[in-house]
Amino acid sequence: MRDLMGMMKEMAGLKSKMEAMQAELDETLVDGQSGGGMVRVTLTAKGALKAIAIDPELLKPDDREMVEDLILAAHADARAKIEGVVAEKMKALTGGLPLPPGMKLPF
DSSP: OHHHHHHHHHHHHHHHHHHHHHHHHHHOEEEEEEGGGTEEEEEETTOOEEEEEEOGGGOOGGGHHHHHHHHHHHHHHHHHHHHHHHHHHHHHHTTTOOOOTTOOOOO
16 A cells, blocks of 8 residues: 555646646747748747747749748748657756657657
């Protein structure tokens, strides 16, 4: 029974740490870019889009499709970086223990 109480305390502590990490991810900004930096996006580590910056040289009516593609590419770049940020924070939270296969984070 004593081990169960210890596990319950540990789980409560882990829950508290997860909530703190969630808040931190909401404030952590990640930048993605494409077109050699001509298009940049900023996302939170939870994936919320915060900003888009487009080089004025791209703002020509004939380049609309290219700009749209560059925005998508910059967004994909930022999302890929988010995965690294989240993995690092989880590693710190779990003491380096990997998540079991198939277990997803709640965000």
